[in-house]
Amino acid sequence: MSTDQHAVVSPLTLPSLPYPDNALAPVISANTLGFHYGKHHRGYVDNLNKLVAGTDFADLPLPKIISETAGKPDKATIFNNAAQIWNHTFYWNSLRAAGGGQPPALLKEKIEASFGTLDACKKELAAAAMAQFGSGWAWLVLDGDKIKVVKTANAEVPMTAGQKPLLTIDVWEHAYYLDYQNRRLDYVQAVLDKLINWDFAAENLG
Numbered sequence: 001m002s003t004d005q006h007a008v009v010s011p012l013t014l015p016s017l018p019y020p021d022n023a024l025a026p027v028i029s030a031n032t033l034g035f036h037y038g039k040h041h042r043g044y045v046d047n048l049n050k051l052v053a054g055t056d057f058a059d060l061p062l063p064k065i066i067s068e069t070a071g072k073p074d075k076a077t078i079f080n081n082a083a084q085i086w087n088h089t090f091y092w093n094s095l096r097a098a099g100g101g102q103p104p105a106l107l108k109e110k111i112e113a114s115f116g117t118l119d120a121c122k123k124e125l126a127a128a129a130m131a132q133f134g135s136g137w138a139w140l141v142l143d144g145d146k147i148k149v150v151k152t153a154n155a156e157v158p159m160t161a162g163q164k165p166l167l168t169i170d171v172w173e174h175a176y177y178l179d180y181q182n183r184r185l186d187y188v189q190a191v192l193d194k195l196i197n198w199d200f201a202a203e204n205l206g
Helices: 003-007 030-052 062-069 073-093 105-115 118-131 184-194 198-205
Strands: 136-143 146-153 164-170
Touching (some): 030 073, 105 118, 105 146, 164 198
């Protein structure tokens, strides 16, 4: 890459929300989305652009930054901001207005093969969300040929463990505290029943 080409590489930008900020109400209010997306998610993008400016990471796509910094203590700040940009973008797409319900047939079949029933899968997701001590994420992932539920702390991502994310639920307090205060379970159950985007998970299943 020439110096001129290097100079015109755009910084990472904040991806647009896939819906208006009031689309998930009343489960997740426009007020929560305004802070969560407009302050937290935007803050990670702004921080990462400052951290990578003038470094070898400046030209890399987000997944590459994540993979290149994962597990490296001296790159933890870059990893945390990069992974949180990715996690939040994935989370917004894991939700939709009038979500919940039944997954597409192929995904439902795969879920039933792994968990027995869809309800058992949802219960395991809720349990993982509740069991995550402090900040983190509950995930539905493809691990080999089996669908599993896993949880990660802080900014960690399933990809670093060789797992393919299908959907996620954010259980950092800022995801729900304005609407639910300390009632994390109420938030998680409402998301699973009314907002979870099974179509997105089916697309990721491939």
